[in-house]
Amino acid sequence: QVQLVESGGGVVQPGGSLRLSCAASGFTFSRFGMHWVRQAPGKGLEWVAFIRYDGSYSYYADSVKGRFTLSRDNSKNTLYLQMNSLRPEDTAFYYCARAYGAELDQWGQGTLVTVTS
Amino acid sequence: EVVLTQSPGTLSLSPGERATLSCRASQSVSTSNVAWYQHKPGQAPRLLIYSTSSRATGIPDRFSGSGSGTDFTLTISRLDPEDFAVYYCQHYDTSPPEFTFGPGTKVDIK
Numbered sequence: 136q137v138q139l140v141e142s143g144g145g146v147v148q149p150g151g152s153l154r155l156s157c158a159a160s161g162f163t164f165s166r167f168g169m170h171w172v173r174q175a176p177g178k179g180l181e182w183v184a185f186i187r188y189d190g191s192y193s194y195y196a197d198s199v200k201g202r203f204t205l206s207r208d209n210s211k212n213t214l215y216l217q218m219n220s221l222r223p224e225d226t227a228f229y230y231c232a233r234a235y236g237a238e239l240d241q242w243g244q245g246t247l248v249t250v251t252s
Numbered sequence: 253e254v255v256l257t258q259s260p261g262t263l264s265l266s267p268g269e270r271a272t273l274s275c276r277a278s279q280s281v282s283t284s285n286v287a288w289y290q291h292k293p294g295q296a297p298r299l300l301i302y303s304t305s306s307r308a309t310g311i312p313d314r315f316s317g318s319g320s321g322t323d324f325t326l327t328i329s330r331l332d333p334e335d336f337a338v339y340y341c342q343h344y345d346t347s348p349p350e351f352t353f354g355p356g357t358k359v360d361i362k
Contacts, residue, residue, distance in 0.1 A: 182353060237287065237303070239287075241299075
């Protein structure tokens, strides 16, 4: 059974940093691209970033480009999102999701990031 | 950049009724790159439909998708109490790779 478990969320001040993790199990992690998607309070889903199955390249939404970095450790079946220069508008639930072609077919339960002074 | 709009914003219906949700793209897109998701509060989003009309694994056949060009539709033939949720359409653009969600349609109980 596919499982994606996010961790690392919390409260951070504006300008601060946080690293999210997503532990994957139940499938061959190294064969799949992975995404992060977020949902701000009262808002809809917003795609954040994608990383190729082998980590060779990644893509970011304009809203996080230059501040967030996506990486993965296929030996540990873990995806990471390093978030720097955080802003109040980055406050959201962050979900990791498995890429399957053009869609996201498996999702985690999410971890909450709150950026506040 | 493809922009997705969804209508209506909220759909108030009773169990057993038919729900028709619309997703419109700002330009013509490939049917292979349109998907639909269901999201309930406190839960992980769930893939319902991919490639416009293919049901994901385990999705009941009361859910169906259709469309082409700029107009796409998710239909729930008979609403079950567990179907009250927010529904999002999503598009994947290949060049550059970009994933876009629509703003969502909330289906609530009338």
